[in-house]
Amino acid sequence: MKQPQSIAVLGAGVMGLMAAYTLRTYLPATEITIFDRDATPQNNASNKAGGMLAPYAELDHMPQDYLGAASDSLKLWGDIQKALKTDFEFRENGSLIIAHAEDKHLLSRFSGILPKNDQWSAIQGEAIRTLEPSLDADIFSNGLHLKAEGHLHPRKAMEALRNFLPPIIQKHIVPEDIVQDFNLVIDCRGMGACDYIDDLRGVKGEILIVHNPEFHLNRPLRLMHPRYPLYIVPREGNIFMIGATIIESAESESISIRSAMELQSALYSIHRSFGDSKILEMTAGIRPALPKNMPIISMEGQVIRCNGLFRHGFLLAPVMAESLACYIQGTHTPHFDLFAKEGRDEHISQRTAFGT
Ligand SMILES: Cc1cc2nc3c(=O)[nH]c(=O)nc-3n(C[C@H](O)[C@H](O)[C@H](O)COP(=O)(O)OP(=O)(O)OC[C@H]3O[C@@H](n4cnc5c(N)ncnc54)[C@H](O)[C@@H]3O)c2cc1C
Structure with a gap:
């Protein structure tokens, strides 16, 4: 793909912020603009999250093929905390699962x-x-x-990302409103995209x-x-x-x-x-x-959608954002197939022209 001069990111939850952060790193010459209906979004899923980075504990809710990608995200969060020089309570202390004696x-x-x-x-x-x-x-x-697990403080992590990124433009919009003004639009609107992704719930x-x-x-x-x-x-x-x-x-x-x-x-x-x-x-x-409870990256013309992060927004957004940035840059990461495969298979209905 030719390097875009301008990219709009829609949505400033963890997926949008992480996409904007990673795109800035991978494509330093590209102008990144972020939109959200709130200037400092409080009422999104990301603001309510626990911030557990738990590739193993989540195996009850996540297929084993995602274990490698999820584990890579921990390293990425560590790098981000260091690069932003802000302590957002990212720790790699593992986690502990317990049960009462009768539930052993x-x-x-x-x-x-x-x-x-x-x-x-x-x-x-x-x-x-x-x-x-x-x-x-x-x-x-x-x-x-x-x-091999960690955790962070979601609100502090997002504040650190917002402080680093260009100010969010407060606007309630859909991709069609701005697609003519940018080379690419990355749609990270979470539930805000439910009119566009048929089976998002x-x-x-x-x-x-x-x-x-x-x-x-x-x-x-x-x-x-x-x-x-x-x-x-x-x-x-x-x-x-x-x-x-x-x-x-x-x-x-x-x-x-x-x-x-x-x-x-x-x-x-x-x-x-x-x-x-x-x-x-x-x-x-x-x-x-989404129906399989796993996220997708899907393409429709100039719009790339990253959605369906379910229980795994903080766990998977860094590695999804990296896969997205590599795809736009024209390089390949093995994890890209994990996210793009879901998008290609089922979820975006006939409107998707994946790979165009
Ligand atoms: C209770 C709870 C606990 C969780 N715990 C964890 C956890 O421990 N670990 C983990 O990895 N994940 C956890 N998650 C999951 C994680 O929070 C989500 O997967 C993640 O927040 C989804 O991020 P997102 O950016 O896709 O969506 P959101 O955070 O919802 O962000 C979407 C953004 O798009 C904006 N938007 C929507 N429509 C428009 C529009 N038309 N115009 C402009 N802006 C728009 C919204 O304002 C919002 O800011 C938890 C979730 C919940 C609810």
Whole structure:
């Protein structure tokens, strides 16, 4: 592809910001313009995310072929934090999965789907206490330590990217409004593109953010539970993000009483101190998802769409953005096929002229 002089990125969620950042690096001579309906978007999926970078823990929701790409994203986030000289709490401390004694079989089931390598191990009592001293190892005596995982603070990461990039132009638009003004339009509007991508749907995720000075975590913690699975992502200052429900609905960004009670009781079962913790935020986000729950890069003339990141926006956006930049630059990355294949196969209906 001839190097474009100008590219518009539509949408400043994690996908749009990451696309703009990576395109600036790969195509320094190209002018990049970013549009969003909000100048500092608050009400998008990205702003509600936990920020777990969990290639292994997500194997319950993600085919194994994405493991390599997802793992590469961790390195890219590390490079970005260094390049932007901003601490957005990107840490590579792994993650820990636990279950109550009566649910131990859930850990065995999950370990059965993990690849046989040294990136994870089953651990017991004392080893759990060493990793996470706040946990009562008598209650949680079995766990899985997933070593090759990380986490970050999504809002801080996006703020760091926004500070580096040209200011966002606040405008509610569709690609047709601007396609004549740019060589290429990268459509990263998440749910905003649902009129264009036939089978894009919303999957609601409800979360709590709490402050608990009596509890400490070094890494994301997942509780396997037959009814109320839950994860806790640590933020600096004893702040914890707790999530998240998976509800097939794009209807509302509010949280139901039932979900609030379920999240809170599962949280209390992890550590009593959460009973006195202070709720800072109770909200919900809508994840943009495609039928296979995996994202796509698809082309339609001058418009390239990156969408369907579902539960994996922070996990996969860096590597998707890199694949996109290489494609525009005319080079090939093995991961490009992973994302482009989905787009070519099914999701963009007959309107897509992939590869043109
Ligand atoms: C509760 C919850 C927890 C999550 N936890 C994690 C996690 O731990 N790890 C992980 O990797 N992923 C996680 N995710 C998933 C991740 O948040 C999403 O995959 C990701 O945010 C999708 O990013 P996006 O940029 O495609 O969409 P969005 O973040 O929704 O951004 C789309 C942007 O487009 C803009 N827009 C839309 N229409 C228009 C228009 N017409 N004109 C201008 N602008 C427009 C919107 O304002 C918005 O800013 C979580 C999601 C939720 C909801």
